[in-house]
Amino acid sequence: MEQDFHIEERAGSSPPVIAVSGEIDVATAPQLREWLHGVIARGESTVVLDLLGVTFLDSTALGVLVGALKRCRELGGELHVVVADPRIVKIFEITGLTSVFTIADSLESAGAA
Amino acid sequence: MTETTDRLESGDRVELRFPARGDLIVLARLVTSAISARAGFDIEELEDLRLAVGELCLLTLQGSDAQHGDLRLELNVLGDAIEVVCTLERAGIASTFEPEGVEVARLSEQILDALVDEHGRESRDGSVRAWLRKRRGGHAE
Numbered sequence: 001m002e003q004d005f006h007i008e009e010r011a012g013s014s015p016p017v018i019a020v021s022g023e024i025d026v027a028t029a030p031q032l033r034e035w036l037h038g039v040i041a042r043g044e045s046t047v048v049l050d051l052l053g054v055t056f057l058d059s060t061a062l063g064v065l066v067g068a069l070k071r072c073r074e075l076g077g078e079l080h081v082v083v084a085d086p087r088i089v090k091i092f093e094i095t096g097l098t099s100v101f102t103i104a105d106s107l108e109s110a111g112a113a
Numbered sequence: 114m115t116e117t118t119d120r121l122e123s124g125d126r127v128e129l130r131f132p133a134r135g136d137l138i139v140l141a142r143l144v145t146s147a148i149s150a151r152a153g154f155d156i157e158e159l160e161d162l163r164l165a166v167g168e169l170c171l172l173t174l175q176g177s178d179a180q181h182g183d184l185r186l187e188l189n190v191l192g193d194a195i196e197v198v199c200t201l202e203r204a205g206i207a208s209t210f211e212p213e214g215v216e217v218a219r220l221s222e223q224i225l226d227a228l229v230d231e232h233g234r235e236s237r238d239g240s241v242r243a244w245l246r247k248r249r250g251g252h253a254e
Binding site: 025026056062063066067091 | 135136138139142160163164167168171213214216217218220221223224227228
């Protein structure tokens with residue numbers, strides 16, 4: 001069964017950490033886009049996106065991540081993606097996005113404090 | 114997960130019809146998981162098919178004005194393979210596009226290339242039809 005989608009910003013983290021859980025698809029990706037654009041719009045050029053709780057991710061989610069990465073880089077920053085589930089990592093691999101994003105398997109290795 | 118007595122055999126066919134809305138594509142994914150398991154696909158293949166069918170639905174809806182249409186999903190068990198056909202009938206041209214629309218379509222194609230054995234998409238007489246085939250034990254990657 002579909003796991004409830006949830007998104008939040010971790011309080012006090014620098015760079016900001018956006019944590020997502022559940023399924024990111026065409027129905028929920030617009031919420032992720034809104035969150036990421038909101039954080040970047042307040043001047044945060046580097047963002048850590050914690051996908052450790054994500055159980056499903058499709059091309060619309062990847063499209064949102066690519067768009068957010070472009071915005072971060074325009075500001076001289078980066079979008080770090082944290083992902084450990086092999087099924088989710090596989091989606092990044094087959095789309096060639098492992099060479100586009102900075103991908104880490106833990107918040108610590110992504111530089112989130 | 115794939116152990117079941119309700120096994121589907123070659124020639125069995127399941128059809129699902131639902132309003133062509135992105136938030137309902139989850140229904141296509143759920144049905145695909147259930148049918149794939151009953152057709153003897155293993156857990157990894159089942160996950161591949163679930164993702165691939167979601168992408169198939171997205172490609173069918175891509176650029177279409179589907180507000181009043183239905184998506185029809187046909188799942189056909191064919192020997193050691195499953196064929197999934199997604200059809201959107203009487204589709205108009207979308208008046209608005211999602212910001213990442215072109216990028217998403219390219220990613221959908223890449224995902225399908227990697228996960229299934231064959232796939233295609235065609236538009237004819239106002240309808241859009243996309244399809245895929247995947248064999249058991251084929252591991253398309």
